[in-house]
Structure formats: C-alpha cells, structure tokens
Amino acid sequence: MAVLGSHIPLDDLNTQDAEALLKWAADTYGERAGIVTSFQTTGCVTIDLAARAGLNLRVLTIDTLRLPPETYEVIEAVERRYGIRVERFQPDPERLRRMVEQHGEYLFFDSKPKQEYCCSIRKVEPNGRALATLDLWITGLRRDQSSFRKEVPKATVVNQGGREIVKLSPLADWGEQGIWDHIRANDVPYNRLYDQGYTSIGCVICTTPTRSGEDKRAGRWRWFNQAGEDKKECGIHIGGSGI
Numbered sequence: 001m002a003v004l005g006s007h008i009p010l011d012d013l014n015t016q017d018a019e020a021l022l023k024w025a026a027d028t029y030g031e032r033a034g035i036v037t038s039f040q041t042t043g044c045v046t047i048d049l050a051a052r053a054g055l056n057l058r059v060l061t062i063d064t065l066r067l068p069p070e071t072y073e074v075i076e077a078v079e080r081r082y083g084i085r086v087e088r089f090q091p092d093p094e095r096l097r098r099m100v101e102q103h104g105e106y107l108f109f110d111s112k113p114k115q116e117y118c119c120s121i122r123k124v125e126p127n128g129r130a131l132a133t134l135d136l137w138i139t140g141l142r143r144d145q146s147s148f149r150k151e152v153p154k155a156t157v158v159n160q161g162g163r164e165i166v167k168l169s170p171l172a173d174w175g176e177q178g179i180w181d182h183i184r185a186n187d188v189p190y191n192r193l194y195d196q197g198y199t200s201i202g203c204v205i206c207t208t209p210t211r212s213g214e215d216k217r218a219g220r221w222r223w224f225n226q227a228g229e230d231k232k233e234c235g236i237h238i239g240g241s242g243i
Contacts, residue, residue, distance in 0.1 A: 001094075008155070008157055008166055010153075010156065010157070011154050013090055013154060013155035013168075014154045016154065016172055017170075018046070018170035018174070019049055019170050020052055020169055021170040022046070022049060022050050022053060022055055022057065022138070022170055023053060025055075025057065025136050025138060025166075025168060026055040026057050027138070028051070029135050029166075030233060032133075032136060033058070033136040033138065034048060034057060034058035034087075034130075034136070034137040035050065035057055035060070035062050035136065035138040036061070036062075036063055036064065036079075036127070036130055036131070036134075036137055036138065036139060037087050037139075038193060038201070038202070039061065039071055039078065039110055040141055040191065041140075041190055041194065042095055042171050042174070042193075043140040044183065044189060044190050044191075045174075045179055045182050045188060046140060046170060046171060046182060047059055047078060047082060048082075048182070048188045049111060050080045051084075057138070058087060058134075059078075059086050059087065060086070060130045060133075061075065061087070061088055062123050062126045062127050062130065063089065064091065064122040064123055064126075064203050065091060065096075066122065066203040066205070066206075067203060068115070068191075068193060068201065068206065068207070069075045069182040070192050070201075071191055073191075073192070073199060074189050074192075074221075075088075077189035078189050081189055083234070087130070089126040089130045091121055091122045091126055092121075092125060095125070096122070099117070099118065099121050103117070106205070108221065109223060112224060115221055115224070117140050122203070128160070128161055129138075131165065131226050132161060135165050135166065136165065136166040136167075137158075137165055137166065137167045138168045138170065139161075139167060139169050140169070140176075141169040142171055142172055142173075142174060143172055143173060144176060144216070145217060152169050153169065154169055154172045154173070155167070155168050155169075176216075191218050193207075197210065198210070198211060199214075199216040199217075199219065201219055203222055206220060206221055207219055208222050
C-alpha cells in the first residue's frame with residue numbers, strides 16, 4: 001500500500017544508495033512505482049540494478065514519435081535482455097495535429113517558447129499521463145548532468161497533476177565514469193549514439209553531439225546556445241514536477 005507523501009522519510013532516503021532506494025520503492029509502492037526513462041545511460045543502469053535485485057518495477061517511457069532509430073533499438077534490446085514490457089506513452093494525436101497545422105513541423109527552431117510548446121505536446125503531457133498511473137516516480141537525474149541539476153535530491157515529494165507523488169533519483173550521486181563502468185562490467189544495453197559523441201539524447205534534430213568541455217546537455221536545442229541558454233530542460237523536470 002502506498003505511503004502518503006507527508007509521511008515519507010526523506011532525510012533517511014537521501015542517505016541511501018541506489019539499490020536500497022529501488023528496493024524501498026518496490027516494497028512500499030509495488031505496481032504504483034515505476035522507472036520512467038528515455039533510455040539514456042542512467043536509466044539503463046537503473047533498470048539493470050532493479051533486475052539484478054529481482055525487483056518487479058514497471059518501466060515506462062515517453063515515445064515522442066521523433067526519437068532516433070538508435071533509441072527504439074535500445075528499448076527493444078532492454079525488453080529482450082530483461083524479459084520486460086516497456087510501457088510507451090505517446091502524444092495525443094489531435095493535439096499533435098493541431099500544433100503542426102498551426103506552427104509547422106519544425107516550430108522548435110522559431111523561438112524558445114515554441115520549442116517548449118513542442119516539448120509540452122510531445123513529452124510533458126504524455127509524461128503526465130504516465131505519472132497518473134504512479135505514486136512513485138523513479139528518474140535518471142544526476143547531479144553531474146548540468147549546472148541546473150547539480151543539487152538534485154535522491155528523494156523528494158513533488159506536486160503532479162494536483163497530487164503529491166514521490167520522486168526518486170537513485171543514481172543522483174553517481175558520476176559518468178561509474179555509470180559507464182557498470183554498463184561495461186555488466187554488458188548493459190545502451191544507446192549506440194553515445195559512441196558517436198552524444199552525451200544527452202532526446203528527439204531527432206533537437207539532439208546533437210557535444211564537444212570536449214561542454215555541459216553534458218549542451219547538445220540539446222543547440223541553436224539556442226548563442227542566447228546564453230544553459231537550462232536545457234524540456235519541462236518534465238521543472239515547474240510543477242520539480243527537480
């Protein structure tokens with residue numbers, strides 16, 4: 001049975017390691033707990049840790065209908081490897097049609113507000129529908145991913161759709177090297193775009209490789225870089241959802 005957000009032992013949870021947090025999530029919330037992932041490295045490692053611990057955690061993803069082929073390939077590889085079914089949430093067809101008719105297929109090039117609107121239709125709204133099936137949301141946020149994420153907690157309670165849910169980032173304190181060490185040591189499936197210089201992977205066109213010394217999310221919506229934009233977020237982890 002789920003525990004109300006106001007009774008969550010946040011101080012204790014924020015000191016726990018990834019395996020302990022995942023076990024607590026599965027034991028406490030059961031089918032109302034889920035790993036919501038875009039199948040970047042941290043999400044794949046989280047799934048692997050849960051599988052190794054024998055935890056029956058749901059895995060959910062947002063299919064924007066604009067993902068790179070390599071992302072769809074790693075989703076299928078994860079399903080085969082762990083014998084699971086990934087729950088896929090897609091944009092509302094009618095809202096997507098209206099957006100494209102009004103603003104065009106590539107509206108995200110026009111302005112930051114239009115990029116955020118596209119993300120809202122393709123990612124944030126489907127993510128809200130996914131979270132409506134959960135009381136505990138497991139993410140792949142890490143503190144080393146960007147300056148905006150440097151203080152992300154391992155455990156917090158956020159408002160989502162007018163209700164409180166628990167948000168866990170079990171690998172928040174893991175570094176890039178630790179993630180890759182786990183992937184290589186355990187042959188964890190991963191997105192092959194990482195072998196081509198990508199460090200953060202979203203939709204086709206909106207994601208590019210990064211250069212040495214750049215923020216790991218610098219490749220997102222790169223055309224806004226010249227405007228000094230460093231908060232490279234689609235909206236899922238800001239606003240009501242919180243960091």
